[in-house]
Amino acid sequence: MTTDESTTVRATETSFRILDALRVLDGAGVTELASHLDFPKSTVHNHLQTLRRNEYVTKHGSQYDVGLRFLQLGEYARDRRGVATIAPPEIDKLAEETREMANLLVEEHGRGVFLYRAKGADAVHMDTHAGKRVYLHTTGFGKAMLAHLPDERVEAILDRHGLPRVTPNTITDRDRLMAELEEVRQQGYAYDDEERLEGLRCIAAPIVVDNEVLGAVSVSGPKSRMTGEWYTDELPALTVSTANVIEINSTYA
Amino acid sequence: MTTDESTTVRATETSFRILDALRVLDGAGVTELASHLDFPKSTVHNHLQTLRRNEYVTKHGSQYDVGLRFLQLGEYARDRRGVATIAPPEIDKLAEETREMANLLVEEHGRGVFLYRAKGADAVHMDTHAGKRVYLHTTGFGKAMLAHLPDERVEAILDRHGLPRVTPNTITDRDRLMAELEEVRQQGYAYDDEERLEGLRCIAAPIVVDNEVLGAVSVSGPKSRMTGEWYTDELPALTVSTANVIEINSTYA
DNA sequence: AGTATTTGTTCATGCAGACCGAACGAATTC
């Protein structure tokens, strides 16, 4: 069910592999792509021609690039999620109040996807951008969402992705994760103490409407500033409150 | 060169047609897609399986949807354009000053693509969103960009897309368009008087650095408010000034 | 409840067309 090699359209798959390579390489020529992917030049060329004709790829001189066409599909996919249109003003407010980075995330294919982020006055530069995907078990918002998903979904997600370690603090033990999820359920919010990125702490609260997890709100900042009562009381209160406002707005929309 | 039917990967093309149908239909099932596109059910099913395995499509029950994976490629493509990272604060300011809708656009494949927009206090609801594509000859920002592109590019674009009429005011005569472009070059900004959308007027200025057109800035609002000296003097001044600031910031970046 | 209908999914087959390597031509480098 996870990887059914039988029913697959190989040509589509190579097209997307080429697109992803274009992204990783920040644009490239035919030969560079061919050697990078270990495909024949002519195959790469054929796919690029097709993608270009459909305006998914641009070409300047002999350099090919990912086209803005994807913005159309991406923005559309984002807006289809109700929270993406409702939450931003609240996320902005949260960023302003906390002076840190505030984020909106949702779950897709068992991973967390950033939908929106707002930069507070003191916010540090982050490695994130809209569309970025992260493992759920390595983040506060991931744990916030997992805690409110049905058990079978949680099992399926962990089976599919495992619990890869990305920092020394990443939770890699399934039982320990489950115990923490129980804790998250009780207190209503989740912590992330350098579990995804060293030096970064984070507080997150889930957005739950009618027992359905619509996403999560998080505030993240450098460990040095995320301490004391600010970290244990005030930040969680602000984060949960923001999530609640979004929940209420989602209900009447 | 424009439509070379010979070198084409048909499977990739059908995959993208299915994706586009998913967008237009706001998500759909296999049968609905098959009848909409006039493809066999099994073909649609195969492609959806492949797209889903690569996380470009989601499935809830029997409903398939465009996935957020496209946000990753879309945001990436947006950010690769330098203006997209430099311009937003200036566009926000422009929206605040004019209380109308302010936009940032670029050209791709001979059409205008919205990269960013900011809503002023009185701004009316628009049909636009990031990623939306419009014909250049039907808009103020399109004319602003065309006016500063090399002649051969302009010819190529008009040959490719023609001058389709979208409102009674749309310019459909090539010579008249050329004459207006000359005017735009002289005054430094372009008007759009209900040429793309009835009831909507618009002012636009190009962003040109080193003789290269990076994009255009525009302000659009209801005809009723776009009148008098505000429309003939103040709005153009604000728009051109915003474009100039973006040009300067682009130079030193 | 039971039947009928519509849905998503699986399967086997034939032939279109995707993949490939090599040859070409254009551009750039030394």
Added chain:
DNA sequence: GAATTCGTTCGGTCTGCATGAACAAATACT
């Protein structure tokens, strides 16, 4: 000006895509 490197074109081979029919599962109707 020679030599290398690039993008592009070409035609044959054999893969694997498209296809319709059969299956299963869910829904609608009586």
